[in-house]
Amino acid sequence: MTRETRLLLHWSPRSPYVRKVMIAAEELGLTGRMDTVRTVVGGTTPHMELMEDNPLGKLPTLILADGTAIYDSYVILEYFDTQHKGSRLIPKEGPARMVALRRHALGNGMLDILLQWLGERGRPEERQSAAHIALWRSKIIACIEALDHEADDLTATPYGIGQLTIGVALGYLDFRFPAEKWRDGHDRLAAWYETFCARPAVLAHAPAEDN
Numbered sequence: 001m002t003r004e005t006r007l008l009l010h011w012s013p014r015s016p017y018v019r020k021v022m023i024a025a026e027e028l029g030l031t032g033r034m035d036t037v038r039t040v041v042g043g044t045t046p047h048m049e050l051m052e053d054n055p056l057g058k059l060p061t062l063i064l065a066d067g068t069a070i071y072d073s074y075v076i077l078e079y080f081d082t083q084h085k086g087s088r089l090i091p092k093e094g095p096a097r098m099v100a101l102r103r104h105a106l107g108n109g110m111l112d113i114l115l116q117w118l119g120e121r122g123r124p125e126e127r128q129s130a131a132h133i134a135l136w137r138s139k140i141i142a143c144i145e146a147l148d149h150e151a152d153d154l155t156a157t158p159y160g161i162g163q164l165t166i167g168v169a170l171g172y173l174d175f176r177f178p179a180e181k182w183r184d185g186h187d188r189l190a191a192w193y194e195t196f197c198a199r200p201a202v203l204a205h206a207p208a209e210d211n
Helices: 016-027 048-053 073-080 094-121 130-156 161-176 187-197
Strands: 007-011 034-038 061-063
Touching: 007 016, 016 073, 016 094, 016 161, 048 061, 073 094, 094 130, 094 161, 130 161, 130 187, 161 187
Parallel strands: 007 034
Antiparallel strands: 007 061
């Protein structure tokens, strides 16, 4: 397959948003059409090549065969749903769509909080905000509580963008915040997460420090 018919993804093994896109591509059978380029972002140095494609300089960014850039992860998944003939990750309409989008918002919101928390934790200890860390922890705990109540329905409803994003968020919590021990007292959510982790696409794209 030539470059003219392939997709190119700006990629990092550390980004949970990239992981979401890679798992989705694997689930939908699109990885054979896609190349990845290791792209380092963060810190104080702009990635000028990436910013030519995405002025936000953020991952993931997908480049289509015609040079069109697509971002962020949700928009990329919307595009993926136009490129296969199987079950959609994002329902087209009705209550199922609203449930899927709400779950996606919850999972993505957890990731946003965790990344803020991680950034604060990376500051010198004397400059860290205990109040902000306490706030972020309380929000994550509230999310875990809500998801534990919803765990049976996560299993009962068709797998899609909601379950994918929630699973990635829980995986990032394990990856960066193992001391939080979110499984304690949340047996239903922990059991659902084990089924998520057993999916071949999830196993194929585990979070990592680097690659």
